[in-house]
Amino acid sequence: MLHAQARPTPAPSLQEMFDVAIIGAGVVGCALARRFALAGAKVVLVEKGSDILSGASKANSAILHTGFDAPPGSLELELVKAGRAEYLDIRDSLGLPLVTTGALVCAWNEAEAAKLEAIAAQGRDNGVAGLRLLNAHEARAGMPALSPRLVAAIEVEGEHIIDPWSAPLAYLTQAVALGARFLRRAELIEGRFGGDWTLATSAGELRARAVVNAAGLYGDEVDRRLGFAPEFEIRPRKGQFVVLDKAAFPHVPRIVLPVPTEITKGVVVCPTAFGNVLIGPTAEEQEDRTRATVETDTLRALLKRGAEIVPALEGVPVTAVYAGLRPASEEKGYRIFARPESRAITLGGIRSTGLSAALGLAQHALQLHAAFEGPPLAPVGAPAVHLPNLAETRERDWQQPDHGEIVCHCELVTRREIEAAFESAVPPGDFGGLRRRTRAGMGRCQGFYCNARLAEMTRGRLAEPLAVGEDEEPGRS
Template identity: 80%
Template sequence: MVGVTEPNSEMYDVVIIGAGVVGCAVARRFALAGARVVLIEKGADILSGASKANSAILHTGFDAPAGSLELELVQAGRQEYLEIRESLNLSLVRTGALVCAWNDVEASKLETIEAEGRANGVTELRLLDAGETRNSMPGLSTRVVAALEVEGEHVIDPWSAPLAYLTQAIALGARFLRSTELLKGNFDGVWTLETTSGTLSASAVVNTAGLYGDVVDLRLGFEREFEIRPRKGQFVVLDKAAFAHVPRIVLPVPTEITKGIVVCPTAFGNVLIGPTAEEQEDRVRATVETETLEALLKRGAEIVPALANMPVTAVYAGLRPATEQKAYRVKVRGEQRAITLGGIRSTGLSAALGLAQHAVKMHSAFSDALDPPASVPNITVPNLTETCERDWQRPDHGQIVCHCELVTKREIEAALASPVPPGDFGGLRRRTRAGMGRCQGFYCNAHLAAMTEGKLATPLAADIGQEKRK
């Protein structure tokens, strides 16, 4: 398969376990620092676990726990994202957010939320009465009582960013091993890691295994210090016609139990409603239930009445690597030269670059100084954001393969020939959006199957069949 890299006898400075958004960001940061890096992933592609499904919000940290590591790393990650996004061609849709109160009890909590946000260093906050809230977003229900405006909350493309991180890491010499599961690790001055693809040797390891973070710690020979408790979130994606009615992120006033249901635009021109928060034991299957999805649609229409009867483009569910505590579970074991970045829940997309900075800093406490490269290669990822020019709008794109999402033949061919080509159909969808529109691939899957023949670990037809059986 294109893009598969085999282990070799090289001694690495760092092995990173798990190629979600955090693992990709950590690989990039260590490569920028000059480390010999290998990133391993048991799935067929990056973002095969928790990172493939999220709400794609770039958070400010206004509602993060005061003084927490999560707050520090969310804000550090956000800042770096804003600094590098133009050079890597990363998306940013400047939406802002409204924390909406729907009764007087909720409205009474807004001042406290504002004060906590300012204490967290977020200054672009403004309390709005009902009229000001409706002026800010006319489509909101007239039942809204008040709101807190958070100007800095925005939406991004959640899949192109980690792809860019890993692509830059590879350009700096990092290696990526897909379909490579850690079986056992042993430390005897250096790490010897047994994987399904062979044995790796490294000076240090970083555990970014997400939903299997606690399992990987055990396989590395450490005692269990936290327990992953998968938390399912179900989402509904509405047709692009809904986008005109939801120009801003609409957040609820949180409770002690949950942050609640969000209604927000996406970078791809749709509207998202969700997520739920459901505890389960299964770390693999995230099913969707009709009753829950209907409840999400009902709640969305209560918040923005124009969403009632809006066509549904897709439904999906994702799992977050929650633990028995709300805090990130970050652990450094200097004597064993190991770092664990565990329990990274819903803010992982925003915090990924901050977590990567933090990992390199912790690594420097037990490692010799690294020698950064003399220059950093320029890389960019294709734009999939509807608010910017797309490839179909440029000449000589070949043809439109996916008409729902206006994906060109040139985009698909470029993804398959890229430094980090897709390993399965899900990876191709995330890189191009082919098959993710109204018809969900009904009209383009045959063409895609022909274009990807022999280039994916699992043939497209088999991949689709497996998804339908879930």
């Protein structure tokens, strides 16, 4: 029998009217729920998966971007900067970390070096401060482990690392504290507009005055189900990543960025908030929107590239590998559409900068919504929300004298942290959600030693029970 906090959320009565229904509980959907709830709206967040971040948002490089390399004058630039500014403004109150690494855009040959001045000029035109051209000696002075093959670099002071999973959880937790509803396992089947919206989902019907499509990899399909002719086409782009053991961390104090191409930002070597080093992603277009496989040859190529950039990484053990899908479209920019006549907004094509831009996208959506007919919203105060810290740069629960049982010894996760996750306002709905909330099972052994204990502790609490030894979603440490 399920514990009370893990039972599927009952569908709202058809008579219950929401001001805004948000489709998709990725990082953008969670940010939307928070922003509209703070504006005084009655919000429902609808997700077909068992938990938040079940789609594209669960796999990313966790960089808080400055927008230095965003298209000049673009909406993406505007929203990345707005989202970054709001994150920096609210992170302390929500208990969210910031690892102030800075970044180096590295040129490994003369052709790449010739592009650095233009990249720096574009960044300055984009209003980003703290950009400095460095010769190889200057760059390696701040990061001695860089390969001596380095030709030149740009220092970008403001590029930093965050916890990519706690941030959206904090956004939704704050929304729920303001009365927002979160419906899991509720795939949108059809939407009908007749003055208000009636949304048929796999968990029942609900009604809303307005709808926001933040469905990520299914953004074009959700528009179809809402009755719109899609104005964009999602073309999934797979990115594979390698996560190196914590022994790599001292060698990579900064984010190492490549000189980008027209197609991709390229392979990044960067630290994580959890004390590891990440290498990736690749950029591979595919048709499948649900399955992102990892290939041995590609992973080997990533390891080789990482060691070419930072030779000290050669031979460092791999902790985990994973692959994610980005909701790319046929155009490079964000695909945002407002339909005032039917009180609908679509936020599509939100690719690699979605984590940074999420709060800015939510601000923008609220501005678009203000033009819709309907009762005015009355903003409310932000409730106090403070998430447990998972970052290695701040004190963790295991460092408290009364921490109790350590369940996951690789990542030093306490029983108290696991219990707190299930008792929280937005408890995990599946094992992936528990891992992202606590880091249990995401360390060197990838759950080999703690899965049995975790299966015992989570019995009856998850949509699908944890089978010991199962090939769960690859973890990023």
